[in-house]
Amino acid sequence: MDVILKDDVANIGHKNDVVRVKNGYGRNYLLPKGLAILATPSAMKVHEENMRQRAHKEEKIKNNALEMATKMEGLTLTVGAKTSTTGKIFGSVNTIQIAEALEKAGYSVERKHISIKEDQVKEIGSYVATVKLHREVKVEVNFDVVAE
Structure with a gap:
């Protein structure tokens, strides 16, 4: 089962990642808790558009983190x-x-x-x-x- 993560999930992936999980884990844990949504074709199109828009913001956040790290x-x-x-x-x-x-x-x-x-x-x-x-x-x- 392919899902789009809505939040960071330990040992699975980060927010907005498209990951493949076992059916039971997806249906019984990720979906009911609101941690993920099904990766249907329409959801994937919306996800891709959101990712394009977020790319610029994410780069700015990463640069701020690198500056703080130095x-x-x-x-x-x-x-x-x-x-x-x-x-x-x-x-x-x-x-x-x-x-x-x-x-x-x-x-x-x-x-x-x-x-x-x-x-x-x-x-x-x-x-x-x-x-x-x-x-x-x-x-x-x-x-x-x-x-x-």
Whole structure:
């Protein structure tokens, strides 16, 4: 079954992609939840026209993301956390604290677009987070966890 995605779907595709999925997945999950529409000939014509109109806007958004990525290249954030005497953090540092640190540095990024390579940051030290600014633009940001 061919469908046109109306939203990003993990492990399937991005918004406005035409993808082939199994019939049951399309009928029982994607279509009822409003994540996709059937790729009928008339829907494909409308989709192609919309894609032509969006191409210019998408290029502008991508250029803005690339510009922001070049500014963020050498950025090193400092995240404070309460620690024990041995250097262990009470709790862990997650994407919320990194998003707040980016906000203080002048970059507005949603926390769902930030991923940390390590499973959990539970000790003082230097780490790397990946910030997804656009589906084709990703930048790695270094951050240091320090004791408060």
